[in-house]
Amino acid sequence: MSVVFWKELADHFSSRRFMILLAIIVLTGVWAIYASGQSIRQDAESAPPDFVFLLLLTSQSGGLLSLATFLGLLGPLVGIMLGFDAVSGEYARGTLSRVLSQPIYRDNLINGKFLAGLATVAILWASVLLLVIGLGISLVGFPPNAEELWRMLIFTVVGILYVGFWLALALLFSLLFQRTVTAALGSLALWLFLTIFAPLIAQIAAALIAPDASTPEAVVRQVDITNMISRISPSALYGETVQIVLNPLARVLGAALPEQTQGILLTPLALSQSLLLIFPQLTTLIALVAVCFGISYIKFMRAEIRA
Amino acid sequence: MSAVIETSGLTKRYRDLVAVNDLDLRVEEGEIFGFLGPNGAGKTTTILMLLGLSEPTSGNARVCGFDPTRDPLEVKRRVGYLPENPGFYDDLSGGENLLYIARLNRIPETEAHRRIVRLLEQIGLGNDGDRAVREYSRGMKQRLGIAEVLVKEPRVLILDEPTLGLDPDGAARILEMIMGLSREHGLTVLLSSHLLHQVQQMCHRVGIIVKGKLIALGKVDQLGSAIFKERQWNFLVEVEGRADGLESELRELPGVADIEPRSRGWFLRCVRDVRPEMLSLVSRKGLSLLQLRSEDATLEDIYLKYFREA
Numbered sequence: 001m002s003v004v005f006w007k008e009l010a011d012h013f014s015s016r017r018f019m020i021l022l023a024i025i026v027l028t029g030v031w032a033i034y035a036s037g038q039s040i041r042q043d044a045e046s047a048p049p050d051f052v053f054l055l056l057l058t059s060q061s062g063g064l065l066s067l068a069t070f071l072g073l074l075g076p077l078v079g080i081m082l083g084f085d086a087v088s089g090e091y092a093r094g095t096l097s098r099v100l101s102q103p104i105y106r107d108n109l110i111n112g113k114f115l116a117g118l119a120t121v122a123i124l125w126a127s128v129l130l131l132v133i134g135l136g137i138s139l140v141g142f143p144p145n146a147e148e149l150w151r152m153l154i155f156t157v158v159g160i161l162y163v164g165f166w167l168a169l170a171l172l173f174s175l176l177f178q179r180t181v182t183a184a185l186g187s188l189a190l191w192l193f194l195t196i197f198a199p200l201i202a203q204i205a206a207a208l209i210a211p212d213a214s215t216p217e218a219v220v221r222q223v224d225i226t227n228m229i230s231r232i233s234p235s236a237l238y239g240e241t242v243q244i245v246l247n248p249l250a251r252v253l254g255a256a257l258p259e260q261t262q263g264i265l266l267t268p269l270a271l272s273q274s275l276l277l278i279f280p281q282l283t284t285l286i287a288l289v290a291v292c293f294g295i296s297y298i299k300f301m302r303a304e305i306r307a
Numbered sequence: 308m309s310a311v312i313e314t315s316g317l318t319k320r321y322r323d324l325v326a327v328n329d330l331d332l333r334v335e336e337g338e339i340f341g342f343l344g345p346n347g348a349g350k351t352t353t354i355l356m357l358l359g360l361s362e363p364t365s366g367n368a369r370v371c372g373f374d375p376t377r378d379p380l381e382v383k384r385r386v387g388y389l390p391e392n393p394g395f396y397d398d399l400s401g402g403e404n405l406l407y408i409a410r411l412n413r414i415p416e417t418e419a420h421r422r423i424v425r426l427l428e429q430i431g432l433g434n435d436g437d438r439a440v441r442e443y444s445r446g447m448k449q450r451l452g453i454a455e456v457l458v459k460e461p462r463v464l465i466l467d468e469p470t471l472g473l474d475p476d477g478a479a480r481i482l483e484m485i486m487g488l489s490r491e492h493g494l495t496v497l498l499s500s501h502l503l504h505q506v507q508q509m510c511h512r513v514g515i516i517v518k519g520k521l522i523a524l525g526k527v528d529q530l531g532s533a534i535f536k537e538r539q540w541n542f543l544v545e546v547e548g549r550a551d552g553l554e555s556e557l558r559e560l561p562g563v564a565d566i567e568p569r570s571r572g573w574f575l576r577c578v579r580d581v582r583p584e585m586l587s588l589v590s591r592k593g594l595s596l597l598q599l600r601s602e603d604a605t606l607e608d609i610y611l612k613y614f615r616e617a
Contacts, residue, residue: 003410011398094394098455101358101388102411103380304361306351 004104004112005119012082012120021078022124025071029128032067033135053136053144054151054246068155068242071128072235075159076166076191078124082117083170084184087300091178097305110300114171114293121163129156147248150271154245161285162238166191168292175299194233202230234288237281244278309372311336311463311495312357316366319352319519326352328519329366334497339489341510342499349519350499351391354465357497358388371462384412387456391468393448395440401451402427402436405458412459419458426454430484446477453484464489464496470505482509540580541602545572548594556592560584572598 012018087110090096100106129152137143144152169190173183206226212218230236244250248268275282312334319327327349334340342350355361357368359379367374373381395404402423409419427436430450435443443451449469456464469485470478486509489496500506506513507527515523540562546553554573558566562579575581582599589596 003407007407011396014398093397094390094392095396097360097388097390098393098395098408099411100360101383101386101390102408102459103383103413104411105380304355306355 001104001108001112004109005116008113008116009119012116017081018120021074021081025074025078025124025128026131028070029067029131030135032070033132034139036067038139053133053148054248067132068246069239071125071159072162072238072242073195075121075125075163076195076235078121079117079163079166080170080184080187080191082120083167084174084187085180086113086117086171086174088174088178088180088183092180100305106301107297110171110297114168114296117167117171118160118164121167122160125156125159125163147271151245151248151274154271154275155242158238158241158245158282158285161282161289162234165234165285165289165292168289168296172292172296172299175296175303195235198233199230199236202226202232202236205229231281231284234285237285241278241281241285244274248274250274309336310334310369312340312368312370312497314353314357314366314368317353317356317363317368318365319349319356319361320364325519327356327363330516330519330521332514332521332524334495336495337489337493338511339486339496339498339509341506341513342497342516343501343503343506343513344499344516345501348516350516351467353516354388354467354497354499357465358382358386384459385461386463386465387459387461389452389456389464389466389469391471393452393455395443395448395451397441398439400437400439401432401443401447401454404440404451405455408455409458414459422458422460423454426457430454445472446474446480449473449477449481450484453481457488460492462495464494465499466496467499468501469498470500470502478505485509540577542575542577542582542585543569543572543598543600543602544575544585544589544596545569545598546589546594547597548592550592550594553589553592553594556588557585560588 085092087096090099099109133144133152166187170183170187173186174180177183177186203226206222206229209225210218210222212222227236227240231240248271250269269277310333312332314330314332317327317330317332318325330349330353332353342353344350352361356363357370357375359375359382362376367376370382371385373385375382395401396407399407405423405426406419409423410416414422423436427433430453432447432450432454435447440448440451449472453469456466464485466485470481473481482505485496485498488494498506498510510527512524512526514521544557554566554568557563557573557575560577560581561584562577562581563575564578565576567574567576575585582601585599586596
């Protein structure tokens with residue numbers, strides 16, 4: 001299996017589309033960091049905030065998206081790009097039966113491809129993050145503290161998981177449709193739906209289920225239902241997870257009544273507490289990746305290869 | 308001597324279509340076996356079952372003593388398979404493609420490099436080994452495919468339409484290569500094709516498969532008499548002189564089933580010996596007879612009879 005893994009990894013890193021994606025991510029990342037870094041530096045001199053590096057990732061400078069959100073938008077595209085021609089490309093090039101007629105176990109092929117994709121994503125994401133830390137240190141003047149590093153590490157893991165889901169999905173479509181273009185379009189369509197339309201649908205659905213928005217309790221209830229429905233979309237899961245992990249002050253997902261928040265001291269949460277908050281989201285993400293890959297695995301093992 | 312490839316009652320059914328019907332086959336070591344049949348006859352399906360890439364509905368097969376459904380890896384270690392229209396990784400070079408396959412076969416790196424260099428020389432791609440496969444012509448790709456099946460030094464070669472899409476010269480070279488290698492290494496070759504002349508040229512024995520059923524099996528020259536109950540009479544006639552209208556008159560001779568023009572005369576397929584009538588016709592028209600040759604039933608006759616019916 002390692003033979004397949006290394007070949008696929010080499011293929012990914014030498015492909016042109018990967019280079020383009022990498023260039024886009026790095027350039028935008030650098031620019032976003034620079035912009036937010038400048039504004040933070042000015043504040044840092046007067047009253048240094050506790051979690052500067054996390055702010056670098058989450059601040060929206062000049063009305064643009066924060067880096068975390070930007071990565072969350074671009075990540076799925078990277079995942080789709082790496083996965084959509086995984087199997088359908090082999091069919092198109094007629095190489096599948098050649099490779100499968102060699103003495104390797106059939107699952108080595110699909111495992112190798114998936115792991116190579118994940119490894120590429122991991123390297124990409126980690127590189128961007130290291131870039132952020134490096135630039136941050138030079139801009140702000142001091143290195144991140146331990147809590148910040150842990151949170152950024154978890155952010156990286158969550159990001160890889162999230163993109164991993166899209167990779168697994170693209171792989172599944174690549175297997176189901178056997179035609180590269182259809183796989184790509186299908187994945188992109190699903191991404192569009194889940195990222196843009198699902199939140200809207202969630203809101204409409206919540207309004208239908210709990211139409212009463214008169215009292216504050218009812219409003220909170222409506223918001224809760226909206227959030228619950230929108231959690232079907234992995235991008236919502238990613239959004240919530242990132243929100244809690246990268247923002248130690250955040251302690252509530254969704255809306256809260258003033259009675260509930262009264263008397264709470266605004267001290268940052270410890271990492272373990274933040275993790276407890278988003279534990280369900282994390283497990284759902286892991287489950288989604290596992291299910292997608294599992295279906296791909298079964299389909300591939302049973303397919304009759306004629307190409 | 309035990310058979311290298313053996314099938315017994317091999318059947319493959321897809322819902323309502325029987326692709327391979329109760330196939331009993333036996334290929335001995337060192338022989339070149341031709342698997343002949345029209346498109347869709349079940350040749351590729353049979354090959355897939357022999358390799359363990361497809362599961363038979365019933366019956367069993369044994370390749371080099373192993374059951375491809377139970378020990379596919381053992382079979383794949385010993386068999387080199389070249390599919391129809393082989394594809395390669397276009398971005399990689401020919402040598403790199405071979406190296407990938409060698410690594411998948413767990414051949415040690417130095418040994419793999421040695422074999423690849425030698426094979427590339429042997430197939431005539433010595434200078435092009437480093438170019439991307441994208442730039443290869445059809446013939447070069449086919450030759451690369453042959454090199455690839457030999458990288459693992461198999462005991463058996465299974466080639467599915469190896470000369471498809473090649474010009475006659477390219478096809479002839481590939482076939483020569485295969486025959487030479489088979490003799491040199493004692494390889495057993497199972498060749499699947501719908502092109503008769505090539506099969507006729509190089510195969511020791513031939514199996515004809517039509518609509519999933521093996522309708523004939525045996526040496527090429529024996530095959531004719533095995534299939535035809537009535538004797539086929541074939542004649543090649545060449546004349547000199549003005550031959551207008553000769554063809555239509557020949558066609559009208561009783562017993563002539565078909566006439567095909569050849570470069571300097573005609574090829575007649577008849578159900579009886581029409582030579583006396585033919586000779587008197589030729590002399591009546593005042594023509595000189597240059598050649599009159601009788602030919603036995605060829606594979607082509609079998610082809611036409613069965614493939615047309617199929």
